[in-house]
C-alpha cells in the first residue's frame with residue numbers, strides 16, 4: 001500500500017492542485033485530485049491480470065476545470081435535480097441556480113466539483129480525506145456545512161467513498177460520486193455490452209424530458225427498466241418505452257430493495273470480454289443509473305487522446321431520490337442542524 005503525491009498544476013485563481021495515487025498490494029491504483037475531490041483514474045485487473053483504467057476523465061486540470069459531464073466528480077451539496085430550483089425548509093424558501101432549464105442539477109453552477117478541497121493523507125489506512133467548509137447560503141442552501149469525502153483503496157480491490165458532514169442549520173445533504181465506469185477500459189467507447197444487475201423492484205418515473213419525478217414509484221417488472229435479473233445494457237435501452245424516450249436511455253433513479261440503513265450489495269456490473277466485475281455497496285435508498293446518453297463526442301479530447309462517444313461510460317450514483325425535498329413519500333434528504341451526515345458507497349472489483 002502506498003500513496004504518492006504529485007503536483008497537478010494550478011487553477012486560474014492560482015491554487016495549487018495535488019494529485020494522489022493510491023496503490024494496493026495487488027497493483028490496483030486510484031488517482032485522485034483535490035480539485036472537485038475527483039477520481040481521475042482507476043486501474044483494475046482483468047481476468048489475465050492486465051490492468052486498464054476503467055473510468056472516463058481528462059488528462060489534466062484544464063479538462064476538469066470544464067468537465068461538463070462531471071467525470072469522476074464529487075457532487076454536492078445535492079446530487080440530481082430539484083424542481084423549480086427552490087425549496088422550503090422550516091417555512092423559509094431557498095433559491096438555487098437554474099442550471100438545467102427551470103431546475104437545479106447537481107447543486108448548480110458552482111458545485112463542489114468545482115471547489116479546491118483541503119486534504120489529509122492517511123498512509124496507514126491507504127486513504128485521502130478531502131474536506132470543505134461550505135458557508136451558509138453557499139449555492140443557496142441554508143447552513144454552514146462542514147463536509148469531508150474519504151477515498152480509501154482496500155487490499156481487496158475496493159474503492160470506498162465515505163462522506164461525513166455537519167451543518168449549523170437544517171439543510172439538504174445528498175452527496176454522490178459521478179464516476180463513469182467502462183470495465184472494458186475507458187478507451188473502449190461503449191458500455192452497451194456490460195451486464196447489469198440492480199437490486200430494485202421499483203424505480204422513480206419522471207414526468208417528461210426535464211427528468212423531474214412525478215413522486216410515484218413504479219414496478220420495474222415487465223418494463224425495460226428491470227435489472228432484477230442480469231441483462232446487457234444494450235438489451236432494452238432503446239426500447240419504445242416512454243420513460244426511456246424522455247431521457248434518451250437510462251437516466252433514472254432506482255428505489256433499492258434494502259432492509260434498512262445498513263450497507264448492502266445493490267448492483268453489479270460485468271464486462272464479459274475482459275472478465276472485470278464491479279460490485280456496488282451503499283447504505284443510501286437510491287441509485288441513479290445514467291448510461292452516458294448525453295456524452296456526444298463533440299470533439300472534446302479527453303484522457304489518453306480519446307474522444308468519448310454517447311454511452312462510453314455508465315454511472316451508478318448512489319443518493320436520495322431526485323427532488324426528494326418536494327416529495328413526501330420519498331425519504332427526506334434533510335440534514336438536521338448539529339446532526340452527523342454519514343454515508344458510504346463502495347465500488348469493489350472482484
Ligand code: GLA
Pocket residue numbers: 068069070080105211251288290294315317
Ligand atoms: C446526471 C443526470 C444526467 C446528466 C448527468 C451529467 O447523472 O442524471 O441527466 O445530466 O448527470 O451529464
